[in-house]
Amino acid sequence: MPLKTPFTRMKYFPFVFVFALLLNACKQTPTVQVKKKAIVEAVYASGFVMPKNEYKLYAIGDGYVVQQFKKAGDEIKVGEAIYQIQNDNQSAKLDAAGSAYRVAQQNLQNNSPVLQELQNSVESAALKFSNDSLAYVRSKNMFTQGVITQSEFDKTTLTFNVSKNDLQSAKDRFRKTKDQLNVDAKNAQSTLQAATTDFNNYSLKSIINGKVFETYKEPGELVKRNDLIALLGDKTEKILQLSVDQQDIEKVKVGQKVMVKIDISGNKVYEATVDKIYPTMNQNEQSFRVDAVFENGLDIGFIRTSVEANIVIAQKENVLVIPRTGLVNGDKVILKNGSEKKVITGIGNLEEVEITSGLSENDELKIIESK
Numbered sequence: 001m002p003l004k005t006p007f008t009r010m011k012y013f014p015f016v017f018v019f020a021l022l023l024n025a026c027k028q029t030p031t032v033q034v035k036k037k038a039i040v041e042a043v044y045a046s047g048f049v050m051p052k053n054e055y056k057l058y059a060i061g062d063g064y065v066v067q068q069f070k071k072a073g074d075e076i077k078v079g080e081a082i083y084q085i086q087n088d089n090q091s092a093k094l095d096a097a098g099s100a101y102r103v104a105q106q107n108l109q110n111n112s113p114v115l116q117e118l119q120n121s122v123e124s125a126a127l128k129f130s131n132d133s134l135a136y137v138r139s140k141n142m143f144t145q146g147v148i149t150q151s152e153f154d155k156t157t158l159t160f161n162v163s164k165n166d167l168q169s170a171k172d173r174f175r176k177t178k179d180q181l182n183v184d185a186k187n188a189q190s191t192l193q194a195a196t197t198d199f200n201n202y203s204l205k206s207i208i209n210g211k212v213f214e215t216y217k218e219p220g221e222l223v224k225r226n227d228l229i230a231l232l233g234d235k236t237e238k239i240l241q242l243s244v245d246q247q248d249i250e251k252v253k254v255g256q257k258v259m260v261k262i263d264i265s266g267n268k269v270y271e272a273t274v275d276k277i278y279p280t281m282n283q284n285e286q287s288f289r290v291d292a293v294f295e296n297g298l299d300i301g302f303i304r305t306s307v308e309a310n311i312v313i314a315q316k317e318n319v320l321v322i323p324r325t326g327l328v329n330g331d332k333v334i335l336k337n338g339s340e341k342k343v344i345t346g347i348g349n350l351e352e353v354e355i356t357s358g359l360s361e362n363d364e365l366k367i368i369e370s371k
Helices: 006-010 013-026 088-108 113-145 150-200
Strands: 031-033 035-051 055-058 063-068 081-086 203-205 210-215 228-233 238-245 257-262 269-282 287-294 306-323 332-334 340-342 344-348 352-357 364-366
Touching: 035 210, 035 228, 035 257, 035 344, 035 352, 081 210, 081 228, 088 113, 088 150, 113 150, 238 257, 238 269, 238 306, 257 287, 287 306, 306 344, 332 364
Parallel strands: none
Antiparallel strands: 031 364, 035 238, 035 306, 055 228, 063 081, 081 203, 210 228, 238 287, 257 269, 257 306, 269 287, 306 352, 332 340, 344 352
16 A cells, blocks of 8 residues: 555545534533422431440450350340359459358357357356455445454455456457457458459349340350450341541531431331431541431341441422532533523532522523533
8 A cells, every 4th residue: 555645644634624523513512401399418428237225245354254155146134144254263262252251150149159258258257246246245244343354344345346347348358359240240241242243243244135246255265354255235226327427527417317228128228317426536437426216117137237328418399400510610500502600509419409599490501511
């Protein structure tokens, strides 16, 4: 094939130019008519379905799992155990506290060796005081009658007073010892109660009525203090844990409607309501947590299934609406005749925007196609 000269190439130019003009003439800019309709402005959120009244059960002490009473999927009531943890130190403390309490209780009995010895001392002192009292009375009568001397009477009086004091001292020792034994018994009881509580903490129990969703330990495994061992929650009611971008969080308010799609339910849309907004931002995701409750419950028994949601922050009926592609620079439109006109916008979403001023119903606008 012979090479084409510049001139030869010029012979084809008029044909190409005419073809391009015809192509542009056939390709017209699309237009849209301004209509009145309902519009919804929403904030996008993603998240998960979680049980209501979620409760994480943690280990309170170290030990080994010796028994598992509940597994994932089981229902549970308040006070029912999920795991039994064994800790030899706590068992030893409980045994020692129990022994100390039993000894303290035994010492507190009137026939205990400690109190019996003191009681015998009281009885002996009382008997001696009784005899010395009789001797004192006789000695006093005899001294009055002049039968004995002052010195002899003084000796009898001294013996009487010593016996009296000895009896009182014996009674005081008995009373004080019994009071101390009573204090010792109460202290031993408190120690036993504390040891029992500590020991019972190794029987890990539920504080709610609900369902066991996850367990994280198996019999024989080592458990350390503060280890997460189970996830519990309401067995029927579920909530939404949503993540909202920090740029949108100020628009979200408690009570707003939420339209939800759950991945495992296909295109079915559920309705929920914003129930709680958490004030602390997740630094990793740059988002805030928002909880929502389902308005008509949820017929799904699974948790942590992912969801996509739109939180409705504004909604209007029968207002002028145009496609967002009809908006130029955020505040202008191009009419069908090519003229540019400034407008005032209201609420909007990714696809449409409300026009509050500048247009009338049935006006036609050119659509700005994205490149």
